Amino acid sequence: MNRDLRLGLLAAVAAMVPGILLVALGVSGSLAVIVTIGCGVGVIVTLGRRWHSQATKRSESQTTHLRSAIGVAATAGGIPTYWTEHSITPETLTQIQQLIAALGVRSVLELGSGISTLLIAHAFRRSGGGHLLSLDDDARWAAQTTATLEREKLDSFAEVRVAPLKDTTSGSRTSPWYDLSALDPQARFDLVIVDGPPAWKGDALARLPALYELRKHLSDNGILVLDDAARGGEREIAARWQRDFPDLHFKMVGLGRGLFVASVQKSVLDLLPA
Ligand SMILES: C[S@@+](CC[C@H](N)C(=O)[O-])C[C@H]1O[C@@H](n2cnc3c(N)ncnc32)[C@H](O)[C@@H]1O
Structure with a gap:
């Protein structure tokens, strides 16, 4: 009933x-x-x-x-904008695009490829610069996103690398998370988008390691955004990050399925709605 x-x-x-x-x-x-x-x-x-x-x-x-x-869709330049329950929501993507423009973001790391990869690459092409590296644990999905990037001639603005999940101990917990051997240890990113691994496969805290593993890859003005932040698991992740990273600044944004933002600089949070 x-x-x-x-x-x-x-x-x-x-x-x-x-x-x-x-x-x-x-x-x-x-x-x-x-x-x-x-x-x-x-x-x-x-x-x-x-x-x-x-x-x-x-x-x-x-x-x-x-x-x-x-x-x-109006600004996508003909790139297919298919929104599924797995893709980022258009309102969240719009907010991220606004942050990219306002902060002059040039380097993005994304966990979980898809429509976000294509549209951010397209925005970089329109604005004349920037690069997104997307890690995906699913080789077939990564190949599909790569094929679309190539077809749309966006492959110099975004690249998808396969990063299989491997047991990772982070935040006092061990769980399958991306193998970062595909990532240059010296790489720094202005923006990290956490939209994977997929939590619907059963582990509500699947995205917990992101900030523990990627804090050192944030630039001096860097931000990390966690999508689907309104879910119970992500709210728990947000609470743990706030407890364990007193040097960062945080804000929960009630957009799409919820967006939790961690920023090196406090002033960046003023650009976001409540
Ligand atoms: C939340 S999704 C990533 C969504 C992506 N950022 C986007 O905006 O489309 C996380 C993972 O789910 C997998 N996936 C399976 N089917 C998918 C679909 N239809 N759309 C997006 N991701 C899918 C991919 O391996 C992806 O990395």
Whole structure:
């Protein structure tokens, strides 16, 4: 039984309780009926307001999603913008693109390739410079993103490297995470986008190692953004990072599926909505 139906049935039963109690206490039947009707109306109004507010929020979020998707498609220069449940949301990508422009970001490291890789590479081509390196644990998916980059002649602005997951001990925990041997140990990035490994495979803390492993790769003005930050696992990751990195500055942004931002410079956070 779905949650709303369960809540409705529970509320219907609860609305009848005062009437039944009144009858049990010997109060007249007509008063019990009036009280029951009153309780029923109260329940209907309360549940109706709750459901109306949920439906309004859903529709507002879909409108934001559509508006962002249309905006991104308009500037995508014909690159296919297919949004799946795995891809970054258009509103999150738009926010990241704004950060890239505002901060003059030239070097990006991404964990988890896809539409974000293509569209950031396209933005670099339009603005005249910048490079994105994307690590992906899935060789087939990496090859598909690479093929699109080549077809769209974006391969000098972005590269996808296969980085298989291997057991990594980070933040007092061992879990499968990207093998960084594909990464130059001296490399520094202005922006790190954490959109993998996929947490839907079962480990809610799959992305925990990112900041522990990549802090040393952030430039002096660097930022690291964690996508899907509204999920329970990512909220736990955000709390652990805040505890373990007192030298960094953090902000949770209520966009898309949530974006948690860690920044070397505090002033960068002022560029973000609350
Ligand atoms: C959250 S996804 C990365 C999404 C990517 N940043 C984007 O905006 O499209 C994490 C991983 O899921 C895998 N994946 C499988 N199917 C996918 C799909 N349809 N779209 C994106 N990633 C997919 C890839 O290995 C990818 O690295």
